[in-house]
Amino acid sequence: MRLKVAFLWLVSSISWIGEALRCDRTPEGTFSPRTRADGRFVIEVSGNPDTYVPGEQYNIFLRSNGEYQAKNKFKDFLLLVEHEPSEKILGEVHNPSVGTLQLLGDMLMKFSEKCRNAVMQTNSLPKSEVQVLWVAPPSGSGCVAIRATVVESKEFWYTDDGPLSKILCEEVQENEDTQPNMLRQCCACDEAKYEVTFEGLWSRNTHPKDFPSNGWLTRFSDIIGASHTFDYTFWNYGEIASNGLRQLAENGNTRMLESELKAKSEHIRTIIKARGISYPNITGKTFAVFRVDKRHHLMSLVSMIDPSPDWIVGVSGLELCLRNCSWVESRVLNLYPWDAGTDDGPTYISANQPSMPPHPIRRIKSNSPNDPRSPFYDPTGTEMKPLARLYLSRQRLYEKNCVAQVDVSEEDGGVEGDKCEMEEWSEWSKCTVTCGRGFKYKQRAYKNPASNFVCNKPLTKRASCVAILEHCSNQQRPQEADPSCSLTGWGNWSSCTAPCGPGWKTRSRRYKNRKAAKRCAAGNENPEPLEQNLECMERECGPSDRRPLQESKECEGRAWSNWSPCSSTCGKGIKVRRRMAYRSLWGRSPARYNRGLFDTEDTSRDDDDDGSDEDPCMNLDEKVECINDDVPVCEDTVDNSVTENYFGRIVPGSQTRQDQDKKIIQEPIGEVVDCQMSEWTNWSGCNATCGRGFSTKHRFIRVHPSNGGKRCPQKILKKRKCKIPCPGDYTKRDPMLPTWGTANSLEHVQIDCVMTGWSAWSPCSRSCGPNAVQQRTRGILLPPSGRGEPCLHRTEERPCSLLACPE
Numbered sequence: 001m002r003l004k005v006a007f008l009w010l011v012s013s014i015s016w017i018g019e020a021l022r023c024d025r026t027p028e029g030t031f032s033p034r035t036r037a038d039g040r041f042v043i044e045v046s047g048n049p050d051t052y053v054p055g056e057q058y059n060i061f062l063r064s065n066g067e068y069q070a071k072n073k074f075k076d077f078l079l080l081v082e083h084e085p086s087e088k089i090l091g092e093v094h095n096p097s098v099g100t101l102q103l104l105g106d107m108l109m110k111f112s113e114k115c116r117n118a119v120m121q122t123n124s125l126p127k128s129e130v131q132v133l134w135v136a137p138p139s140g141s142g143c144v145a146i147r148a149t150v151v152e153s154k155e156f157w158y159t160d161d162g163p164l165s166k167i168l169c170e171e172v173q174e175n176e177d178t179q180p181n182m183l184r185q186c187c188a189c190d191e192a193k194y195e196v197t198f199e200g201l202w203s204r205n206t207h208p209k210d211f212p213s214n215g216w217l218t219r220f221s222d223i224i225g226a227s228h229t230f231d232y233t234f235w236n237y238g239e240i241a242s243n244g245l246r247q248l249a250e251n252g253n254t255r256m257l258e259s260e261l262k263a264k265s266e267h268i269r270t271i272i273k274a275r276g277i278s279y280p281n282i283t284g285k286t287f288a289v290f291r292v293d294k295r296h297h298l299m300s301l302v303s304m305i306d307p308s309p310d311w312i313v314g315v316s317g318l319e320l321c322l323r324n325c326s327w328v329e330s331r332v333l334n335l336y337p338w339d340a341g342t343d344d345g346p347t348y349i350s351a352n353q354p355s356m357p358p359h360p361i362r363r364i365k366s367n368s369p370n371d372p373r374s375p376f377y378d379p380t381g382t383e384m385k386p387l388a389r390l391y392l393s394r395q396r397l398y399e400k401n402c403v404a405q406v407d408v409s410e411e412d413g414g415v416e417g418d419k420c421e422m423e424e425w426s427e428w429s430k431c432t433v434t435c436g437r438g439f440k441y442k443q444r445a446y447k448n449p450a451s452n453f454v455c456n457k458p459l460t461k462r463a464s465c466v467a468i469l470e471h472c473s474n475q476q477r478p479q480e481a482d483p484s485c486s487l488t489g490w491g492n493w494s495s496c497t498a499p500c501g502p503g504w505k506t507r508s509r510r511y512k513n514r515k516a517a518k519r520c521a522a523g524n525e526n527p528e529p530l531e532q533n534l535e536c537m538e539r540e541c542g543p544s545d546r547r548p549l550q551e552s553k554e555c556e557g558r559a560w561s562n563w564s565p566c567s568s569t570c571g572k573g574i575k576v577r578r579r580m581a582y583r584s585l586w587g588r589s590p591a592r593y594n595r596g597l598f599d600t601e602d603t604s605r606d607d608d609d610d611g612s613d614e615d616p617c618m619n620l621d622e623k624v625e626c627i628n629d630d631v632p633v634c635e636d637t638v639d640n641s642v643t644e645n646y647f648g649r650i651v652p653g654s655q656t657r658q659d660q661d662k663k664i665i666q667e668p669i670g671e672v673v674d675c676q677m678s679e680w681t682n683w684s685g686c687n688a689t690c691g692r693g694f695s696t697k698h699r700f701i702r703v704h705p706s707n708g709g710k711r712c713p714q715k716i717l718k719k720r721k722c723k724i725p726c727p728g729d730y731t732k733r734d735p736m737l738p739t740w741g742t743a744n745s746l747e748h749v750q751i752d753c754v755m756t757g758w759s760a761w762s763p764c765s766r767s768c769g770p771n772a773v774q775q776r777t778r779g780i781l782l783p784p785s786g787r788g789e790p791c792l793h794r795t796e797e798r799p800c801s802l803l804a805c806p807e
Contacts, residue, residue: 025159036158036161040072042063043163045058045168052137055138062130076121076150077130079130079148080118082098082117083144099135103132104131108122109121119132142169144167177334179315191291193398194291196288198288200282200283200387201386201388209375210375220276220277223274225273225302226272228267228299229295233317235302240359245340248302249304270290270292294321297320297321300317309347312338313336315333318331327397332392338362341361342359346373366383399464431467434469445459494626497623503538504622561578674705675705677716681697684696690724692722696717700716750787751785751786751788753792756781758777764802770802774797
């Protein structure tokens with residue numbers, strides 16, 4: 001059986017090798033032997049990596065190099081990716097994969113018909129650069145070789161030599177206990193959004209030594225962190241803890257640390273906050289999201305281990321940017337305990353022993369501190385298990401235009417002096433596509449190749465670009481016009497809005513199928529206009545003419561409302577439009593809009609509102625004559641009717657016998673009277689006798705407007721929240737109850753403690769021997785108040801009846 005398997009493996013290997021050997025890369029039509037490559041043509045990979053990240057995308061360029069670029073061009077080429085055996089991974093690659101090549105919409109290349117995983121030219125026009133997208137193979141695929149054959153002329157062609165061959169092996173991923181090295185500068189152009197998951201692993205089973213006996217008190221505090229710049233971190237290994245970190249490490253309070261983060265907002269992109277996890281879900285998960293960019297490419301977070309003197313778990317300066325100018329797709333990191341250095345207590349429940357002076361933050365290990373009282377101490381020095389684990393998952397990429405961005409200073413490249421001396425930047429490459437939108441790159445290199453391992457200057461820049469052809473021929477063409485969305489012809493121009501001086505006249509049209517109007521307008525990115533406006537002036541205004549209301553500069557910039565429906569259902573009528581109020585645009589007046597951005601609860605700030613939020617621009621309107629298209633002529637009209645117009649005012653008009661809703665707007669007659677309001681009353685008492693309620697105040701209209709006077713404000717009633725203490729409110733809180741919210745004290749009210757029933761007995765703490773115990777707990781439903789009965793004990797313990805442990 002083994003011989004049969006070996007034979008089949010050998011046959012498949014020979015078949016695979018034979019297929020590779022059958023790929024003859026000698027160019028057609030050439031008669032001379034190949035020329036040794038002299039560097040005039042090169043293969044380059046975006047980011048200039050030495051390894052590849054499984055599943056990542058890379059741009060592969062075949063181009064004329066540097067000084068030869070202007071005068072040396074190639075006619076034909078073959079670019080392929082193939083497996084490359086390596087002694088380092090001999091015997092580990094059972095099914096080698098080389099990833100996939102993808103064309104970038106470029107008309108200069110196609111897939112080769114005679115070689116696998118290869119692309120070639122579509123014509124023999126001179127070229128200085130071609131580009132293809134390569135998706136790296138999955139993990140465990142070993143090394144790949146990117147090779148090129150280039151034809152300069154019938155006499156000169158090159159293949160595989162020097163810069164026409166590039167070998168990339170799979171990047172060795174860091175294990176879950178180590179962090180990647182930080183980059184001083186991130187060359188990623190796009191921004192990224194991540195989800196971070198914090199999973200608790202700390203339990204009596206994973207860390208049994210001196211695990212807190214009152215296990216229901218165990219928890220990880222609320223988690224706080226940030227995405228930030230290279231030159232800032234709010235906690236760091238080996239440094240002294242800040243006051244905010246001390247508060248979190250000793251008490252689990254994140255408030256001061258959050259204030260410290262906000263004070264350094266110039267270094268922070270996102271403040272990360274997640275709810276803590278506690279018994280009985282201490283091995284559960286909690287989540288948060290954050291964003292990173294090329295400046296804020298590091299992430300740090302921290303949480304307190306409770307109970308403990310000042311122990312924390314977390315990560316400081318986790319790098320998410322890759323050297324190939326992209327972002328880490330996912331990462332898993334184990335979290336171990338750290339001593340914040342502010343308290344010298346050696347056990348979970350040690351009494352307060354402030355460190356004087358504070359010590360640097362240091363990792364707690366099984367042999368450090370070398371103190372048997374430490375719950376993590378192991379005389380054998382065995383590595384401890386992690387207390388928690390972080391999972392990072394990239395959720396989304398946000399494409400950014402880097403053309404206008406200023407390059408980050410290159411003065412601090414990681415190592416000073418000649419070791420980090422750079423070559424000059426190359427010219428920008430051609431756009432990655434020949435039509436539509438793509439990218440362009442430029443690169444440089446260290447003068448000393450060894451600098452790749454000690455310097456961190458950016459080697460690649462990327463920018464967005466648009467090809468000469470802005471739209472590709474294979475893009476979806478506009479759909480044929482929908483016959484149900486056909487329009488009527490334009491109506492006649494209306495009369496001028498002003499009898500004298502400058503004004504406007506309008507005309508309109510509509511969809512023939514009124515039922516399809518909304519669908520036609522919503523389904524078209526550029527819907528056909530249904531209305532046209534034109535400036536007009538009937539004549540100059542004379543001394544006796546009533547001049548139109550002049551607009552302030554503020555009102556001139558205000559948008560107009562849509563025209564009202566024609567006031568008449570038949571024949572001639574009037575349609576009106578007004579300057580849009582801020583209330584229509586933003587849902588509130590300008591002052592109230594700005595104020596509302598920050599006010600969340602206190603509605604009493606409206607006390608000074610005396611109606612000034614009434615918008616003066618709302619009184620500016622325009623009226624034009626209109627004709628109803630459906631019934632252009634009225635018959636049998638009944639005069640002297642009164643109806644309500646589009647804006648809610650009652651005006652004299654006439655009415656049809658058919659619909660009895662024809663509206664005619666007339667100019668005001670008589671003296672203009674503005675609305676007059678009373679003063680606001682005092683606030684009323686709270687409408688609740690216990691708990692939360694409202695108090696109100698109101699005003700009323702003293703004089704109604706007439707003849708076009710200033711209208712009355714809509715708000716005549718205000719209300720605000722209030723609260724009346726109820727019996728049972730208290731201020732003395734049980735230490736195990738949540739700390740949020742407020743409470744009122746009524747010490748004179750006698751309330752007895754009310755407790756829940758007992759939980760089920762827990763599993764035995766050991767699997768054998770006389771020291772195994774079980775526990776059960778109960779909680780407090782209602783704490784006592786005043787002279788009420790106090791709460792009884794909340795935990796019970798009993799021994800387990802188990803066999804003796806084997807010796």
